[in-house]
Amino acid sequence: MRADTPAYDLEIRTDEKRVRASLADAALTPFWFEDPGRPLPRPALIGAIETDLLIVGGGYCGLWTALQAKEQNPGRDVVLVEGEEIGWAASGRNGGFVEDSLTHGPENGQRYFAGDLDVLATLAEENFAAFERSLITHGIDAEWEAGGALDVATERHQVEELRAAPGRFYDRDELAELVRSPLYRAGSFRATGAALVHPAKLAWGLKDACQRLGVRIFEHTPVTRLTDRGGTVRATTGMGTIRARNVVLATNGFPSLLRRNRMLTIPIYDYVLMSEPLTPAQLDEIGWHGRFGIGDCSRQFHYYRKTADNRILWGGYDAVYHRGGGIRPEFDQRPETFARLADHFLRTFPQLGDIRFTHAWGGMIDMSTQLAAFQGLAMGGKVAYSSGFTGLGVAATRFAGSVMLDLLAGADTPLTRLRMATRRPLPIPPEPIAWPAVQVIRRAIARADRNGGRDGFILRTANLLGFSFDS
Numbered sequence: 455m456r457a458d459t460p461a462y463d464l465e466i467r468t469d470e471k472r473v474r475a476s477l478a479d480a481a482l483t484p485f486w487f488e489d490p491g492r493p494l495p496r497p498a499l500i501g502a503i504e505t506d507l508l509i510v511g512g513g514y515c516g517l518w519t520a521l522q523a524k525e526q527n528p529g530r531d532v533v534l535v536e537g538e539e540i541g542w543a544a545s546g547r548n549g550g551f552v553e554d555s556l557t558h559g560p561e562n563g564q565r566y567f568a569g570d571l572d573v574l575a576t577l578a579e580e581n582f583a584a585f586e587r588s589l590i591t592h593g594i595d596a597e598w599e600a601g602g603a604l605d606v607a608t609e610r611h612q613v614e615e616l617r618a619a620p621g622r623f624y625d626r627d628e629l630a631e632l633v634r635s636p637l638y639r640a641g642s643f644r645a646t647g648a649a650l651v652h653p654a655k656l657a658w659g660l661k662d663a664c665q666r667l668g669v670r671i672f673e674h675t676p677v678t679r680l681t682d683r684g685g686t687v688r689a690t691t692g693m694g695t696i697r698a699r700n701v702v703l704a705t706n707g708f709p710s711l712l713r714r715n716r717m718l719t720i721p722i723y724d725y726v727l728m729s730e731p732l733t734p735a736q737l738d739e740i741g742w743h744g745r746f747g748i749g750d751c752s753r754q755f756h757y758y759r760k761t762a763d764n765r766i767l768w769g770g771y772d773a774v775y776h777r778g779g780g781i782r783p784e785f786d787q788r789p790e791t792f793a794r795l796a797d798h799f800l801r802t803f804p805q806l807g808d809i810r811f812t813h814a815w816g817g818m819i820d821m822s823t824q825l826a827a828f829q830g831l832a833m834g835g836k837v838a839y840s841s842g843f844t845g846l847g848v849a850a851t852r853f854a855g856s857v858m859l860d861l862l863a864g865a866d867t868p869l870t871r872l873r874m875a876t877r878r879p880l881p882i883p884p885e886p887i888a889w890p891a892v893q894v895i896r897r898a899i900a901r902a903d904r905n906g907g908r909d910g911f912i913l914r915t916a917n918l919l920g921f922s923f924d925s
Contacts, residue, residue, distance in 0.1 A: 460904050461608040461637045461801065462752070462771065468800045476796045476811050477727075482787045484547050485728040485765075485813040486654035493658050495539045499672040499694040505533040507862075508689055508696050510677045510711065511704030512536025513545035514847060515840055517660035519702050519855030521588070524667040526859065532669045533696060535689075537676030537708075541657025544706065544847070547817030549726060549757055549767055550656075551747050552848045553603070554582035554647035556874075558825040559846075562922065566824045566879075570872050577868065581853040582647060588852075592666075594659030596651040597762050601745035603648035604632060607640040611906040612751040616642040633742040635802045643746070650747055650759055651848065680711045682833045700862045702855075703839040706847075707820030708781065712832050712839060717881035719842050720888060721781050721818045725791045726769030727799065728761075728813040732806070737764060739805035753899045753907070756798060765812075768799045773819075773923075775892040778885055786816045819845045823921045824879040826850075829857045838862050842879060880920045895923045 507523055509516045512534060520534045536542070556578045557563030563571055589598055605621075606629070607613045617623050621644040624632065629641040665671060679690040680701065689696040703711055707721045737743060747759040749770075756770040772791045776782075792814045800807060822828060822842025827850055829840045838858035843850055857869045869875060883891055898912040909917070916922065 462754070462756075462798050468797045472800060472807060473793055473796045476800070476809055477792055477814060478810075480727070480792070480811045480814040482814055484654070484815045484817075485761075485767075486546055486550075486652060489652070489654060491655065491658065493540075493661065495673040496671045498674040499535060499691055499696070501693075502695045502697070503533065504697045505670070506531045506698070507533070507700045507702065508687070508698035509534040509702045509704060510689065511702075511706065512538075512540040512657075512661070512671070512673065513543055513704065513706065514657065514660070514851035515706060515843075515854055516702065516704035517545075517657065517664060518852040519704060519858055520664045520669045521592075521660060521667065522852075522855050523859055524664070524669060528667070532664075533672070533698070534664065534669055535672045535675040535677060535691065535696070537674070539673050540661045540671070541654050543708075544817050544819060545657045545851075546654040547726075547815060548653050548845075548848065549747075549759060549769055550651045550653045550848070551603075551757060551759065552582070552585065552598075552649040552651055553846055554578045554849060555846060556581070556826065556850050556853055558844055562825050565917065565922070566826065566920075567873050570874075573868055574872070577853065579647070581856075582849055585849050585852050586649070589659070592659070592663035594656065594663060596656035596659050598649060598651055599745045600649040601747075602643060602645040604746050604748045605642045605644075606635075606638050606748060606750050608637045608750050608752065609903070609907070610639065613640040615751060615907075616640050620644060630741060632744060632746075633748065634740050634805075636804065637802055648747065650745070652762070653848070656848075677711060680833070680837065682836070687833060687836050699836070701833075701837045702858050702862070703837060703841075704851075704855075706841050706843065707818045710839065710841065712837070714832075715839060715841065715878075717884060718828070718879055719820045719822050720775060720779055720882050720892075722821045722845075723774040723776065723785050723788070723816050724769060724819050724845060725772060725774075725788055725795065725814070725816040726767055727792065727795050727811045729766045729768070729799075729806075730810045730812050732760075732764045732766065736806055736809075740803050752903045754903055756795075756802075766799075768795055771795065771798060773896070775889065777889045779888060781818055785818070787814070788816055791816070819843075821845075821923070822879045823882060825922045827854050827874060828878055829854055829861060829875045830878060831861050835862070835864065892923065895921075899923065
């Protein structure tokens with residue numbers, strides 16, 4: 455490969471037979487769900503009930519909100535309903551990267567939250583620390599590993615960016631102390647503010663902690679409608695109704711029960727591979743013995759990490775919006791993306807040329823135009839909502855729960871004064887405009903990666919207007 459050739463720019467260039475062989479036996483289901491500790495689902499709601507606080511959505515956002523609500527007020531009656539099973543969607547399918555950022559990185563924070571950056575930095579550190587404390591307090595075995603994070607440069611222009619980034623800088627030769635790849639040009643290691651978890655075990659552990667505190671959980675209970683009843687809100691489900699004094703909406707990328715919020719996010723599909731466990735000899739080949747996650751610095755980036763049994767999860771690069779904005783089970787599989795990811799893996803670690811992937815799956819991310827979550831109130835202050843985490847929500851969902859509870863309490867706090875809690879992001883154009891617009895921006899991002907990271911006219915214009923796209 456020439457020095458000026460982008461590392462991941464072209465279509466499949468590794469021996470296609472090797473790519474096909476690596477994916478031949480991959481199960482098209484999330485690896486995390488196969489853990490033997492997976493709990494049985496709670497029964498669905500049948501009939502009519504009342505509660506102080508109803509939480510709609512059984513992913514991280516809803517679970518963290520329920521847990522904190524009971525911690526703040528043990529006597530408060532809290533009901534959580536989930537349309538499928540706890541952790542079934544993004545919360546059980548992600549890579550398990552826990553980042554302390556609440557703004558999708560410093561550059562995005564400067565773009566959208568410049569006036570709040572100092573307070574957000576403090577709140578992010580506090581939230582990250584509280585996240586870990588909660589796991590300890592409630593005995594949640596989420597396979598927490600606070601091993602830091604490594605950002606790597608695979609393109610020449612990224613080297614100086616990493617040299618100026620927080621953390622310890624490693625040049626090409628020094629980086630071999632941490633991990634070895636012929637594509638790496640430099641790296642920057644952050645020892646704090648980054649950890650890894652088992653995503654599904656985190657969701658199941660939060661579920662168990664909530665139940666032990668008295669939260670009533672109903673699974674396979676989709677809410678189809680919210681109705682303002684003056685002093686209360688009525689939630690209609692498939693086989694029952696819930697009357698609540700307050701409601702939290704934590705449905706994220708799924709269509710909001712508030713019509714006015716339905717254009718504030720779009721469902722973006724992200725895809726990952728999981729390898730077979732690496733042997734000690736294979737780990738020696740790539741030199742990756744530390745317990746940290748890795749991400750490259752391209753706009754179309756990869757993220758990867760090791761599991762407890764030394765598999766490698768490899769994901770990212772393609773961020774796919776399906777025409778019409780649909781959310782369908784068949785979108786969880788995308789053979790062309792799986793092949794591209796396998797090819798990129800083999801380019802990164804050619805030492806592992808005979809690797810096999812045991813699992814390949816996808817899942818939906820809730821993307822907003824500001825690439826970070828937003829919160830707010832509706833129905834006269836009785837309903838709080840949060841959405842738009844854009845793939846960086848493992849820790850940020852806990853923070854969003856704190857914000858929503860403060861909003862529902864009518865409290866004037868540093869959290870409720872934040873821009874993300876007082877202003878909604880720009881809406882996303884409806885179909886039939888959305889799909890071609892996303893494709894234009896995706897192509898512009900790919901061109902920027904080929905052009906030394908420099909944004910072209912389309913990206914500069916989109917950023918000027920306040921529209922961003924990422925995963």
